[in-house]
Amino acid sequence: MKEKCGIFGAYSQDATKKTYYGLMALQHRGQEGAGISVWDGDIRTVKGHGLVSEVFKGGSIRRLNGNPVIGHVRYSTSGSLSEVQPLEVECCGYKVSIAHNGTLTNFLPLRRFYESRGFKFRSSIDTEVIAVSFLNHYSELKDEFEAMSRVFEEVKGAYSVLMLFNGKLIAVRDPVGFRPLSFGAGDGYYFSSEDSALRMFCTNIRDVSPGEVIVVKDGEAESKIVGRSEHAYCVFEYIYFARPDSIINGISVYWARYRMGVELARESPAEGDVVIAVPDSGRTAALGFAHESGIPYMEGLIKNRYIGRTFIMPSGREIKVRLKLSPVKEVIKGRRIVLVDDSIVRGTTMKNIVKMLRDAGAREVHVRIASPPIRYPCYMGIDIPTRHELIAAWKSIEEIKKEIGADSLAYLSVEGLKRAIGTDKLCMACLTGNYPEWAFDFKV
Template identity: 50%
Template sequence: MIFDITSDKLHEECGVFGVFSRQDPAVAITTYNGLFSLQHRGQESAGITVSDGKVMDVKKGMGLVSHVFRDGVPSQQGHLSIGHVRYSTTGSSLPVNTQPLLVSYAGGQISLAHNGNLTNALKIRKQLEAAGSVFQTTMDSEVIVNLIARSGQSCVEEQIKESLAKIEGAYCLVIMTKDKLIGVRDPQGFRPLCLGKLLNGYVIASESCALDTVGAEFIRDIEPGEMVVIDDNGVTSHFLTKKAPKALCVFEYIYFARSDSRMDGQSVYQARLAMGRQLARESKFKADLVISVPDSGTTAALGYSSESGIPFAEGLIKNRYIGRTFIQPEQKKREKSVKMKLNAIRSVVKGKSLIMVDDSIVRGTTSGKIVHLLKEAGATAIHMCVSSPPITDPCFYGIDTSVRKELIASTKSVEEIRQFIGADSLHYLSAEGLCQAIKGVPSKDMCYACFTGRYPGCTPNDEDCGGNKYVFEQH
């Protein structure tokens, strides 16, 4: 039995990175450094493809970036490279499903890395299989390269545009030919993607924090529905034919993105501080200390402390040397496993009433264990604050959420959840408060479906909606 303390969190799918530089012979190293800064977006596998203009070479495997490339990045020198870190939302966590994909077709070689989830991929895959296409993975991403290979257009840009016209759902792509780097963001912009400038080249990345890591200057966010092409002629911009309302995932600001990133003009750190301040204004809880569930609740907890005047303290310590999962074969050990990931600082919390801030409650199991842990350490009261509204509905756009019945807020009221986790009080940030906190992006341009059940794309009853990550292994 594998117990994962992060199982009570939402999980992002992937991070993508690409670099084009004629003057940098070590683009694979640049890609490695970029992926390292995007590791929070996926920890199951990693990969890098490099091109010298004639030959492409890919190296990928299961595990963290540091593990996959412990013996070095692809040895080939080149001026083009793309990379990928993965958390699976469609297709099992298996070596065959690692990215980037590298394929050969009539137009040459192409390598692709994908962040997101395609909501009509099963339908298209069945059509392609019926027409003779062969698939080697169980990922929705492979549908895209098959569509590109079957396109009747003469240049790769038009092949991509024709293929993506058939696709629905969320996708940020970095695509590499032997001499071009291409970045594409879906028409609704569910996932972030940005463009940066190196001294002698360009970078495309899921988040701006990756640009900082490799010394690239942030140019701008890639627009929803935009395809950016980088080659020896510089940067050109094209737009897909589909038009749709913007729907950037609000959880990028709440949890997924690194705090030092900026997305669509909004500082993630400042948004999270504002969420904490708004929580303080809404809840009006009184206590001796504000603490966070590290690390996801820390910035909001600092905002709560600043607004309320209640001191912030480290009440919980995170063991940073434990991987995402660890084996706990006996039930008694599983019940104590939270202590391997988090431990209460008894000298801080004993005899104190606490306001505990976290970003979300998914199933409620981990929150309950943390409340119990703090009370065991002598805390007199736990007032829990959550910097997002209750999660009542699953996501179909690139987040591995539970089925609806496993989301605690879909079946229980706030009071019932409070009782379930054992907290003395519980307050969720209101939807209105969340909108106010993210001042840089209009609420109409974001997706709130996990809180409202109002989906900007397909409906959850559609066969292809992506609610089952193993759909291609079962059809």
């Protein structure tokens, strides 16, 4: 389960270089493709498959000079180079480059609507629909804010967006605020999926508000909130996606994860000799669990950080897990292990980790998950498998415990998760099956 992408934009001196560094800081949000668009009197774009350092190797970044600049890192492994963002889109006599984080819930009906009006799409991804909608309304209204207000009425789902348009940098966050977007000011103006990528360049940083549009032109930034709705922030930004040092919607990701571990220890204590984490995503919650329970925390699994994206993995999930993780036998042998992770999706990886710990001599393995069971698919931009692949959709907790081979298994409750994050303005559809009505309330 992974989130699809990250976006970064700069209106400043050395905007291209800063966008490159910004994308490097967002590499955890996508490793399968990267791209940068610059404005130098026209839009120029360089993009490709691979990591940021692979796409822009050999000095290619030095040939992209311009201001403003937007960039994108992409997760999805499918599609041709035309699917890698930013996308250049032409419509109604105008041209825009767009980078998008999220997923539209009314992509297909909206695409058919514009196709019926004669527009020919060049890609198969929903990002292009946002650009077409914007350019269509701008051609009538001649105002970026009013055009985006129409887009908000028309386009539903999750979308944080950066666009290059006529020498301007436009930043947009959908009215629900599903996906995060941060805004920083200093020697210029900067935007990023996470504020942690902005701290290299500025200290005056805030969230872009849901429904807010910011237009940067001629060295000045103008902001308006043009779309309003009940907010529903993606809960998995806090559980898994974001870097621990990020602050999203005014909430520290690190402390949210730490509190998840604390709440988990209170709700579902375990008798163990040592707490260990599944690195890296389970580490902060494991620290919270250890501190609250009084059971010492130790590094019992070491992650191999040198298996590159292009490494040819042998077949078999168990071998893949053992290549990625290695047990510290001196920590594990003869001990009762409390194993903390952020989530269980299919269950196969956890099953192999439990087996690995037993093979290393663990006396008992008690699994604690710092989020509720994932039982439903996501339609707002998370690559969650179909429901029949989700182990918690069809098995009870007791059945999952037996499937993964643990001595005990417990998940954090929905209420415990809310307490840990500190807000109930969350989209938790993948956990509860309660999908935000606004995201599906559309007409074309």
